[in-house]
Amino acid sequence: MTAVMPPRASEDSSRVFSERSQGTVVENVALSHLSVEVGHFYMDDLENGEKPIFEQFKRVKPWLDAAVASVVRGEEKPRVSTCFLIDDYFQRWPDASQIMEKLLRLAAEAGVTIDYVARESACARRLDGFQVAELVARRILEEPEPEKATGGRPPTSQSGWLSNGRPPREATVLSVMESHDWEAALEYGKRNHSIFLDVELWKDRAKPGADEEEVLRQRLYSCPFLAAVWQLVRLGLLRKDGAPALEVTEFDGVWRDEWSQFPDIVRVNPHAKPFYAYRSLSIMPQHFLGIEHAVRTIIDHVLLDQPVVESLRARAELKNIPLPTAVADRISHHFLEGGQ
Amino acid sequence: MAGPEAPDPRAQPRPQVVLGAVTTGLLNTSEPLPLEAAQQALALLPGVSADWRRHPIEQVVSPDLFFGLDCRLAVRSGSQPRVIGTARARAVLTAGHVLQGSASVAVVLDASKRRMPWAHYAARTGVVEAINKADPADLVTGFLHARPGSALLDLGKTGSYVMSLLDRVPQVDRQARLKTHSCRLLWAAHLQEGVEPEGRVEAGDDGVFRVRMSTPSALLPRFVEFCEVLALHDWLLSALKNAFDRSARPGRRAEDEIDPALSYLGHVWNPTAHLPHEMRWLWRALEDEAQLTWEWQSTLTRVRDKVTLLTRKAIEDTLNKESV
Numbered sequence: 001m002t003a004v005m006p007p008r009a010s011e012d013s014s015r016v017f018s019e020r021s022q023g024t025v026v027e028n029v030a031l032s033h034l035s036v037e038v039g040h041f042y043m044d045d046l047e048n049g050e051k052p053i054f055e056q057f058k059r060v061k062p063w064l065d066a067a068v069a070s071v072v073r074g075e076e077k078p079r080v081s082t083c084f085l086i087d088d089y090f091q092r093w094p095d096a097s098q099i100m101e102k103l104l105r106l107a108a109e110a111g112v113t114i115d116y117v118a119r120e121s122a123c124a125r126r127l128d129g130f131q132v133a134e135l136v137a138r139r140i141l142e143e144p145e146p147e148k149a150t151g152g153r154p155p156t157s158q159s160g161w162l163s164n165g166r167p168p169r170e171a172t173v174l175s176v177m178e179s180h181d182w183e184a185a186l187e188y189g190k191r192n193h194s195i196f197l198d199v200e201l202w203k204d205r206a207k208p209g210a211d212e213e214e215v216l217r218q219r220l221y222s223c224p225f226l227a228a229v230w231q232l233v234r235l236g237l238l239r240k241d242g243a244p245a246l247e248v249t250e251f252d253g254v255w256r257d258e259w260s261q262f263p264d265i266v267r268v269n270p271h272a273k274p275f276y277a278y279r280s281l282s283i284m285p286q287h288f289l290g291i292e293h294a295v296r297t298i299i300d301h302v303l304l305d306q307p308v309v310e311s312l313r314a315r316a317e318l319k320n321i322p323l324p325t326a327v328a329d330r331i332s333h334h335f336l337e338g339g340q
Numbered sequence: 341m342a343g344p345e346a347p348d349p350r351a352q353p354r355p356q357v358v359l360g361a362v363t364t365g366l367l368n369t370s371e372p373l374p375l376e377a378a379q380q381a382l383a384l385l386p387g388v389s390a391d392w393r394r395h396p397i398e399q400v401v402s403p404d405l406f407f408g409l410d411c412r413l414a415v416r417s418g419s420q421p422r423v424i425g426t427a428r429a430r431a432v433l434t435a436g437h438v439l440q441g442s443a444s445v446a447v448v449l450d451a452s453k454r455r456m457p458w459a460h461y462a463a464r465t466g467v468v469e470a471i472n473k474a475d476p477a478d479l480v481t482g483f484l485h486a487r488p489g490s491a492l493l494d495l496g497k498t499g500s501y502v503m504s505l506l507d508r509v510p511q512v513d514r515q516a517r518l519k520t521h522s523c524r525l526l527w528a529a530h531l532q533e534g535v536e537p538e539g540r541v542e543a544g545d546d547g548v549f550r551v552r553m554s555t556p557s558a559l560l561p562r563f564v565e566f567c568e569v570l571a572l573h574d575w576l577l578s579a580l581k582n583a584f585d586r587s588a589r590p591g592r593r594a595e596d597e598i599d600p601a602l603s604y605l606g607h608v609w610n611p612t613a614h615l616p617h618e619m620r621w622l623w624r625a626l627e628d629e630a631q632l633t634w635e636w637q638s639t640l641t642r643v644r645d646k647v648t649l650l651t652r653k654a655i656e657d658t659l660n661k662e663s664v
Contacts, residue, residue: 003625023389
């Protein structure tokens with residue numbers, strides 16, 4: 001049978017009942033144009049002498065100024081906020097108050113204002129126990145194999161590894177010769193030549209047969225995975241029930257010694273512009289390049305919630321702020337030269 | 341995304357064809373899931389909740405999940421275009437018992453000549469881009485009537501996978517008392533702005549409903565809901581008929597088939613319950629010709645008549661025993 005829609009098919013005006021509870025409503029958060037991460041240190045570096053810390057902030061300063069001067073902002077007055085991520089996930093000592101005092105003092109001396117401080121551990125699990133990292137882990141979609149993915153493949157990574165293609169492999173050729181053959185790695189989205197990357201996202205340490213809760217409790221996330229979470233949080237794209245997955249707390253004037261009691265994100269500059277931003281820039285030493293390559297690969301494979309993506313797109317459009325569709329294109333880096 | 345008519349340099353090429361499949365089956369649970377349990381079960385992604393309705397029939401809709409695609413599309417003539425991107429799929433649970441996996445993909449033609457870096461596709465969820473040239477009308481027919489092929493898009497499998505996720509949730513006891521088969525409905529929409537929507541429904545001899553439509557893109561989500569409503573009622577009808585047929589087979593206790601069918605399905609038929617207002621015209625036209633509601637009522641009457649007859653027989657048997 002064939003049917004054609006009659007004229008005046010819309011009966012909206014005569015409707016008296018409506019009910020559709022949208023499970024999740026996306027919150028509009030205040031946004032800066034740019035979030036700048038002003039340097040990064042391993043915990044050991046923070047524990048040791050003051051000079052290297054001061055030196056890094058000094059080298060960050062001119063690039064921070066350049067970023068502020070060149071921020072993409074449509075026709076609005078520029079809003080830039082700065083942040084610093086404390087590397088407390090893999091090792092830490094109960095001296096948070098001393099580290100914070102030292103860090104903020106040295107940054108200020110070098111002319112760098114830190115607006116917000118966040119904990120890397122919070123990117124894995126929040127202070128209230130919610131496992132933020134799983135918001136990203138469950139949204140990772142492995143890249144489909146060329147001409148072989150017809151729609152029935154489970155969408156998420158089970159192995160804790162993510163790659164941008166197919167690894168090299170040794171193929172045994174069952175011929176009379178019994179020869180061994182080698183097949184090169186392949187980057188699925190290559191242009192002419194491949195740069196194959198295989199990233200470890202996490203290590204599962206629970207005993208085989210443990211229930212899901214226990215597996216997640218014992219899961220050790222990799223540094224690039226947490227850094228990917230961190231980038232998505234800064235871009236306002238990672239949400240729980242419509243609200244930012246990590247929220248900002250005001251500094252209450254006292255630093256606790258235990259990192260485990262440290263807020264997820266704390267505002268240390270009362271005059272700071274909003275933490276979340278349309279774009280992010282991370283200024284950090286050269287040796288983090290490999291990690292950031294892995295971060296980009298992870299972010300390229302995260303399928304974000306459409307209502308969140310759409311709400312940011314609509315706001316940017318309203319304010320005439322160009323916003324790249326691919327999330328990884330909203331992220332930029334400046335790598336400070338090595339050897340210092 | 342309907343935007344202003346002026347050409348926008350940032351505008352994405354729009355999909356011309358949207359393809360979809362709805363797989364419908366019984367949630368493997370002994371009793372229908374109460375609304376709250378259904379909401380928990382269908383929260384398939386952390387951080388977002390399922391959508392839901394309470395009236396007139398409870399319905400819970402999961403958040404969208406995405407599946408990577410790099411495969412071929414069936415066409416009637418010429419070479420099969422290769423498409424790359426992601427399919428969108430969701431689970432829909434109606435009356436706590438009827439589970440659907442609804443998968444779809446929007447096809448953008450003439451987008452690029454090679455596979456792009458994955459970030460390109462990850463930013464366009466639910467969309468595939470065709471590398472080779474193709475005719476939209478041909479894609480519609482090709483998808484609806486393709487023979488299964490190993491390299492061809494298979495959205496039915498995507499929907500079935502989403503349904504299988506519900507087997508693993510703690511709210512589901514995996515003890516349904518009614519035997520049913522899952523039903524598949526295929527749909528394809530040719531997006532055309534500024535045209536009057538037009539629809540066509542075909543019931544194939546393979547038992548698959550096929551729906552094709554020409555529609556402006558703004559109406560597409562309503563069309564998908566129409567297809568989900570049709571798929572659900574097609575399944576209800578065949579599940580009830582199958583139970584009735586089984587009840588007449590030798591060696592079966594009729595009540596073992598009929599009791600669960602009546603208690604699981606008897607109250608669920610209500611095609612206009614969640615049918616979008618904008619699609620009522622199509623349902624009315626379908627009812628006019630296919631009379632699915634009449635068929636349901638008459639099947640239900642036969643089932644209930646059978647129950648009455650069985651009851652009478654049981655009473656008579658008891659009375660006979662007593663009088664002997």
